[in-house]
Amino acid sequence: MAAHASRTPWQATPFIAIATFLGLYGLSTMLEMGPWVRTVAVVLLVATATLVITRLLSRSRVLPTLLAALVSVVVMIPLFARREDGSAHLLPTPGGLGDLGAAMRGGVEYAAVTIAPAPEALPLTALITAVTVALFLVAEHLAVSWRAAATAGLLLLIPWLPAVIFQHRISTGALIAAIIAWLLALALARRVAGSERRPAVAGALTATAATMGGVLLVAPTALGGLGWGMIPRIDAPASLETATRLNLDLDLRTSLTTNSTTPVMVYTTEGPKPDAFKLYALTDFDGVKWSREEAPLPGIAAGSGLLWPEPVESWNDQRRQRIDMQVLNLQETNLPLPPSPRTLDLEGPWFYDSERDEVVSDEATAREMQYSIVTDPRFVSDRDLRETQERIDGGEDPTDPRYLSISPAIDASRVESLATELTSEAETRYDQAIAIQQFLRDPLQFTYDTSVSPSGGDAISTFLDDRSGYCVQFATTMVMMARSLDIPARMSVGFLAGSATDADTFVIQGGDAHAWPELWFPGAGWVRFEPTPAVQTGAPPEYADPFTSNAPIPEDVLNGGAAPGQPLQPQLPEDVPNTTGIPAVEDQGPEIPILVFVLAGAVLVLGGLGAWWWMHRSRRPHGAPKDAEDVWSRLRESLPEPMRWSSDLTPHEAAQHVEAGMREFDTGLSGQAREDLTRLANAVADHRYAPDGTLASLDTLSEWAAAVDAEAQSAESDSARAQRSGAGR
């Protein structure tokens, strides 16, 4: 018993280790998780075991930490220290120590030049292991040696800071587990008043469970109306990333709130990056939002050849470009494709829908799915498109009336008159499209704004009045104007081409989601235009750019170099918010960074309250009394104020004090209670001062105390009642 009192609370050590280890998951967007996690775990385990054993054997505060640090270094040398010939050091020699230091310096250099998420490398693992173990040792030292687990919690937060600062996605499960581990350590390492009580593991578990329960109940409410729907999401499997889906419910009345940085796809290509990647085509617009009918799975296998709605003549020339796509966090039944003729090399049951120009499947894209595309990015040119005018005049447009339908909910005459006025000088369909596009792109006319004022029925008129909106408003307006000019048009949803991370590697983020109009040109097919202002989308497609399209295309560009109007650099400078469009990206998982903030806040508040409650509670005596002294001090605590004796009174004097206090309540003690009190005082005096202690059993003592207490309490309440009724009169 006594040994427990002064031994450091080693039980908390493993929980600090767990919390530290889980902190690695806070870095999961910066480091690629891999076998190195096991290495860190092993070193942490060794350090933990050393600490626990040392703490069991020694009461020193510093020795266990020093010993664990030493053991960790000794373990790390064979793991990480490498001679110049690459062989490992097995013994902790000075040379091994030097090579360990070199490995860590290498880790620092490696971290400085690597782009997140950093792939595994031995020096990096050495660095992470060293930092993690150091963090653990300091946090453990604080929490266990000095019983300052709350302060140690600040240290344990450090690995989570990058995720908070950079709004990275992290595993909710890992975070919650880390918090639980920390709370347990907090409960186990708390200062024990009276120094005799053992840290109550059961109590700690109860407090933790209560706190977490509170968080699960309160956090969804705090998130604002999400309600119970949140809970299963929180408990969702700890996939490190949540998948992204495009929101096809393009509603012109809703503001754009999401600015997701989730990497959706990554691709490599040698040539210029494509304009965009299309996933869906939408045809039906009801005046407010776009809708889409589910179509049966088409019969054309996606890998079977050239995929384009129109026959392509010059496919075998040199302008083809290969794009290797890799899905990261995208769950779609449609495959992202460049809006130009292409062939696909992919596995799985994917089929081509030529009407919609989509590659679809009944399975969704999955993480790590790879496919490659060969496409002709310069399939159309402004000249080709102008030349299609003859075939347009010849009536080769698609016959489906939906491509020309304008919802009665919108002011068709206003759209038509505006479109006619804009295109009064246009001779061809292409010139009409360019005129509309340039009108919408004109920064003097329209401003890009992700928040739109809610409106009633006619969203197009609202947009034309407000002159501000985001891609959906711009694209929809262009589609409607084109249809008013009898140009078959529809909406396309997909992603912009993303930003470059490397000379030929590009990453598409959730925020790159976009919508644009497609206009029909016989022979060329559905052609993408870009009416959304350049501030979000950069330059329009080369064929649709009136300022570059007349210039001859240099030969080297055609062979894979950079085009002047279409720099290889990402369209979006880093400092421009890369929310391009669509209200668009809807994550299947919850918005974890916000959730983390709210959860962490709730956990901290509730944890604090829980800890306060727990400590407050633990100050009061609980459980069975230990000895006569305990019975006596509890009686003192529970008695009403006038009867509580001060510490300078001996037990017998205290008994007299209690009797005097009872007389203040006009009652006095009954004979039995007075006898009990005297016997109790005698027993306490014997316990304290007699050579053999008291002979009375604890139960007897407790009975006596209870009898006295009961009488005192009833006397007090009687007196209070009497006073109240006296005042009432």
Next chain:
Amino acid sequence: MTPPLPTDAELSDVAEVTSRIRASISTVLSGLDQAISATLATALAQGHLLMEDVPGVGKTTLARAFAASVDCTVGRIQFTPDLLPSDVTGVSIYRSDEHRFEFRPGPIFANVVIADEINRASPKTQSALLESMQEGSVTVDGATRQLPAPFLVVATQNPVEMEGTYPLPEAQRDRFMAQVSVGYPEARAEMAMLDSHDGHDPLKDVRPVADAETLLAAINVARRIYAAPAIKQYIVDLVSATRDESGLRLGASPRASLQLLAAAKARAAMAARNHVLPDDVKALAVPVLAHRLIVSTEARLAGRTAQQITREIVSATAVPSAARDAAAPREAAVVRAP
């Protein structure tokens, strides 16, 4: 080697004897329970008693009543300025018939010595008495003579009549275990006194109720009373508080701690208890400590007395509980555990 704890029979003997003495004294002096208790405790603790009070309240009577209640030798010295040390200790007289000096013991060779108005004697004579009190023996002409046991000096002094007195120095006061103030009796006690003194001296009716042997046995029992570490801690707390008290120029000495413990043990024995309670210490704190303290000038001008300050210290000092006491040995045990 700790002496064995007193048995219940021994304790009840002590309690019986002391209550008989107390009853006997009470027939002479009524309403002086506190003073009588302190006197008895001092006697059992082998200390000496100083009585300081105004004349005529029964200082000497109390001492004589105690002496009369115990069947033992009584010496009485009336201190005067011309009293010589040899008048206290005794002198060697040349016996011409036997051609040798013969020691004629002074009044101090008695079980109970009543030293009346001790502050009237010269410091030289006072020291002779106080040395004997301390040593328990008298050295005259190079020969050391043991004083009888039990040996109790009850000295009285008169605080008002300051002319021609030699107040006891602090060092000398420290040698008295306790100082008792008799004080004026309550009205009822004074009435009773008038009745009892009506026509005769009640002191003459006092018959011995104990003898020296019994008293010695009781002293032996009192010495073996158990004092818990908590009690010792309490005494140390109290005594060291007097040393830190701002109202005091001089605090209590370590001898005060020893004597307070001894007196508390005696009081416990009188209650037939084999262990000391803080109640014993509290009851004796003022008699045992107050006369040793020197009140600072500021405090004296503020009207505070040593007795008052001692009472304040007692009420400001926490009574030790077992938990606090147990902490120390438990810590020691921890160090040895693996």
